[in-house]
């Protein structure tokens with residue numbers, strides 16, 4: 001039987017990858033792994049119990065309907081991170097402002113997450129996911145501050161996602177490649193299944209909510225037209241973690257552009273786009289808002305949104321070229 005490497009073993013073996021190599025960050029990753037195992041169990045039971053419906057008139061920080069499982073996942077992640085002692089505060093899609101962890105005021109890290117992305121898909125039995133980003137705090141010891149969370153994506157120490165799909169997978173990077181682990185439910189462990197993940201440079205798959213085509217800018221429309229002219233395969237789950245995971249494995253481009261309805265795009269920079277952009281870049285791909293690298297966008301507010309295009313490097317480069325060619329500033333030159 002081939003040797004199995006569990007997530008815990010792998011993290012210990014790779015301690016040297018972590019810039020501060022003190023064991024704190026590896027402890028945080030293990031806590032996130034633990035929370036996600038419990039979330040996975042609850043997601044799998046969603047059809048059995050009355051936990052998949054919308055919570056009574058709750059709305060998240062962006063004014064959208066919150067599902068009960070979102071709240072459960074949010075609470076689980078917070079309590080696992082509270083117990084770790086390594087995290088001084090969290091920010092998440094489900095909380096209007098950041099939440100200091102009072103038991104660990106001198107801890108060195110903050111964690112931002114979307115506890116259950118794509119949750120409108122729960123009732124349809126479609127894959128959903130957890131996304132997380134870890135930063136080293138910039139404030140002095142004591143209660144964390146907003147500036148600890150408003151860091152640019154390039155400052156991420158580690159980032160990853162958990163996909164609750166046909167199997168549950170945890171994929172993370174600590175800035176030295178991307179590795180994926182599949183949950184073996186029989187032993188309750190994430191086992192290394194996708195070592196050193198690399199995104200193909202070019203592919204023939206594009207992923208976007210094509211029903212909103214008429215609301216996209218002209219450059220995005222032109223790029224999509226080109227994909228159609230080339231008879232590229234169109235795939236869109238509507239759960240970003242699932243769409244990005246497929247993009248990582250098979251290559252392609254995932255797009256959530258600005259629309260006339262949402263001029264800044266829909267997806268959140270700090271806990272959706274930055275972590276997935278770090279993963280994609282670490283796997284050899286690219287992530288842009290059309291003009292600028294996602295990881296270099298200035299973070300100004302917790303729930304800030306951005307358009308995003310990410311995936312196979314050649315495809316994202318071509319998209320950027322179309323945006324450049326069609327930008328009004330270029331026409332003036």
Ligand code: AHM
Pocket residue numbers: 064093114116117118119120209238239240241256266
């Ligand atoms: P959520 O955080 O409220 O779940 O919304 C994010 C999700 C992403 O997973 C997905 O890519 C996108 O919303 C789909 O939106 P749309 O239905 O507009 O295509």
Ligand code: MG
Pocket residue numbers: 093114116117118272
């Ligand atoms: Mg989300």
